[in-house]
Amino acid sequence: MNICYQCGHTMVSEEHYLANKSEFTVEPKFNHYEHIIQNALYGRLKPNNILCKQCGGSFSSGTDKDFVSLFQIITETSQHRFINKDHGKGSINTLSGFLFDKADERKKKDVRIRENIVTPKDPFYDYDSEEQVVYLYANRVRSKQYEPVVRKELERKGINTAELTFKVVEDVTEMGVLGIFFSQGVEDFHQKFTMGFCKIAVGFATYHKVDRNNLKNVLKIDASGMGVLVNKGNIFPFFPVGTVDAQLELIRPDIERHYPSHTLILFSQKFEGGKKHLYCYIDLFSTFQYYVLLNDDYTGPDIYHNYYQAVAKEDIKEPVDVRKIRHKYLNIVVSDYKIDTKKFKGADSDMEAYLDFLQAEIKNYSFAPALDLKKELYDRLEFLMSSYVAAESGLFVTEASGIINRLSAGEKRALLFELQYYLSRPDGGIEFYRKNFLEDDGSGKLETMSTPVECGTDLSINKVRSIYCTGKFEQMSKWIFENRLIKDDQQD
Ligand SMILES: [Zn+2]
Known part of the structure; x- marks a missing residue:
């Protein structure tokens, strides 16, 4: 697709237009690279076929500007720890x-x-x-x-x-x-905050080829064909209603290898009677977690896509010397430096040549912020499982075993069941994550529940929700101030 989701016009490249002006009676809309997660928030996903240059310009001076200003407390205090932005320097504010x-x-x-x-x-x-x-x-x-x-x-x-x-x-x-503080003293905070999330959701859905007419809860198309973002009744905070979600979030800064990160998940969900919802889950800085309901009567094909990226530079201080590593641990190096071992052309028995190959790959390594959510999630789930074993056996401890130990017997059982369910799925649990959770139906049987529906309707847990949001922000504040004075001369 090459249609701007806001004005609805087909886009052409500016170069093409300039070289073939005579073919056009009016100036067309131009392709331009639009950050799905804003550049000032270190977003790196940047397609050139979702929003035209003209419409993109009006967003950057309005919705985007307002939205990113809300995050200054993070982006300004931690500039030195973050990856490079695509363009633009940080500002200095008080x-x-x-x-x-x-x-x-x-x-x-x-x-x-x-x-x-x-x-x-x-x-x-x-x-x-x-x-x-x-x-x-x-x-x-x-x-x-x-x-x-x-x-x-x-x-x-x-x-x-x-x-x-x-x-x-x-x-x-x-x-x-x-x-x-995040929201204190900001005028129209709610408006600025929710519009930013809506724009990210619409951008991500359009990037994955969802027609703009199929986003009715978040994009109203007026009589002139202009798409207008709507932020009423379609955005609500994520809350860890499932046991696994709760454990993952409680210790997230310790177990998420690339904390803090950005996550986007676009998915459809089918309900009894055949009605489908289309959602985008947005998780910024591993802290601000929202669902945007794009369509409560989605008629397109079933869909699932995720995007996951690091925001901070990686903590690899010194390149590893592979000859100082025991052979059985070399696979960790392969994984850490994302080395494609198929590129090794020597004989399997030639260990010296293999070590030379690894060393050369490490030297050439540069950190790419885009990450594989499926793999990273699987690692976290496996860690939770080993922490469960640690808590139950008492034979060893992990960062999470203490917390798991304090759960009630019922909660522990629920955690084990849900973890087993995640890990036994052919997709490694990725298409369950942030979409569903398991709940005891009262007779000991587990029922699959929708996480967004539960987050959007159960208002009885409002107080717990607000404690959760405060807790998430405290995790982030702690990270900021632990990293505040770390000088990092590493190249990104
Ligand atoms: Zn446009």
Whole structure:
């Protein structure tokens, strides 16, 4: 397909038009590369046949601009850890947050974050009478105006300030627990946020050849043929209603090899009576997880597609020396560096030649952010299974065995059943993931349930949902601040 989903016109390449102007009576719509997940969010999927140049331009100054600005707290604080963007440099802005008192969480100070330095919004000081030092907590500029104020105040208290040393502390991160905020203080947050998700969903569906007329819940086509994005009643947050989903999300930063990542899953789901829904599951920075219902009466063919990419650079610090690795572990190197061993042309018995081949492949390795979701998910499920075994046997421990140990007997049983179900599927569970979960039907039998339907209808768990979203954001904040000062001189 080569039709712009917004204006509905067929696109032609600009070069073709310029070389053959006489064939055209009016200027046509031009093909252009459009990021499905926005470039400012490090999205790398960029087809040239979903949105014309003219329509793409209007999005980038509207919906996209608003949407990506919401993520500045992540994109700006972690620029140094992220892969390169396709174009454009990051900007430097001042962001807001809170610093919670380590001893008493109810006490907090407003802080400002700029280029990863955390300074208090209002300066404060500490007077150490023993050491004769006054610590001024403020940025350099503010501290100059602040010092005479503090001197006066101390002198009013009868303290001789002539002998005191004044020390400026610019970065106050260590003094508390930093809380960063996502939606606070943003005007029209809901509108900006949901429109961005709708646009990603429509882009991904169009990329996979779903006709724009088959996206009725998210794209209304008006009388003039223009497609208008709709964000009412069709977007709702993912919540781990299934046991496996819950375990995967609880420890995601530890077990997702390329955390944080972006995931898109486009799928149709059939219900009793034959009616089909078309959904797009969107998971940004492994944190913001939503379903967009594209069509609640989808009439196209059954469909499943996923896209999965890393956002951060890989943590391979030094190239591996294969001759220092025991032979039985070489397959790990092959997997880590994504080496295609079929390219080795030597004899199977010639180990030296094989090692040379591996070493050369490692040297040529460059990290490609696009990842195989099926493989990565399978690894995570296998890890959960071994953690289950660890928890039940007590013979060894994993990052997840402690959490699994604390589950009730019923929950453990449900986890085992669901894991077995995932791992025994011919597709390795990939087409079950984020589409379905298993639930006990009350008589001990397991029923296959729809995850999006359950997430979209069960409003009784609203409170738990909000705790879940907060927890997800805390995982991300923790990653940001653990990575905050890591200098990375590696090339992407
Ligand atoms: Zn267009």
